[in-house]
Amino acid sequence: MELELIIYLVVTYLVASIPFGYVVGKLSGKDVTKEGSGNIGATNVARTIGKKAGILVLILDMLKGYVPVYIGKYYFYYNDKILSLIGITAVIGHCFSIFMKFKGGKGVATGLGVLLGFSGKSTFIILLLWLGSFLTTGYVSFASILSAFLSWIIIFYVEKNIFYTYAALIISFIIVLKHSSNINRLIKGTENRFIHR
Secondary structure, three states: OOHHHHHHHHHHHHHHOOOHHHHHHHHOOOOHHHOOOOOOOHHHHHHHOOHHHHHHHHHHHHHHHHHHHHHHHHOOOOOHHHHHHHHHHHHHHHHOEHHHOOEOOOOHHHHHHHHHHHOHHHHHHHHHHHHHHHHHHOOHHHHHHHHHHHHHHHHHHHHOOHHHHHHHHHHHHHHHHHOHHHHHHHHHOOOOOOOOO
16 A cells, blocks of 8 residues: 555544534533533534534534545545545544544444545435435434445445445444444434424
C-alpha cells in the first residue's frame, strides 16, 4: 500500500472521528452523551437540543462519509476497491472515534454519505426506503436498521459493483451492530418513537 494512500486513510479516519454531535451539544451548553439516549448522532441532538441542531449534525456527519469518497474519486482517481476501503474507514472513524475513547455515533448519516459518494441513484432509493419505514412506524432506529440491512442489496442491483456491494455490506453490519440496544428495545416494545401516533 502506497504511503499516500495510508496517509489518506489515516486523515479520513481522523476527520470522520470528529464528534460533531458532541461539539454542537457543547456549543449549545449541553453534553449529549449525558442526555436522551446518550448518543452523539443527529437524532439525539434533535431530541435534546432542537431540530435545527439535529439537521446541522446530520449534514456534517453525512459530509464525513461523502467528502473523502468524492475527493478520492475525482481528485486522486482511486479505483473502486480503494474507494470502498475509504468509505469503510470513514464509518469506522465515526462509530469508533479516537476523540471519544473509541465510542461514537451509529454510522447512519456517515454511511449514507459514503453511499452517496458511491451511487446517487442507490442512495435515493435507500432514502425513500428509510422515509417510508420511518413514516409508517415512527421509529428512526427501525428505519435506519432496515435501510442499512437492505442497502448492499440495492447497491448490488443498481450498480453491479462488487467492491461497493462489499463495502455497503460491511457498513450495514457496523450500523446494525451499533443499533443492538435499539433492536432489544424494539423487540421489548420500549423503544421511543420520534413521531407519535
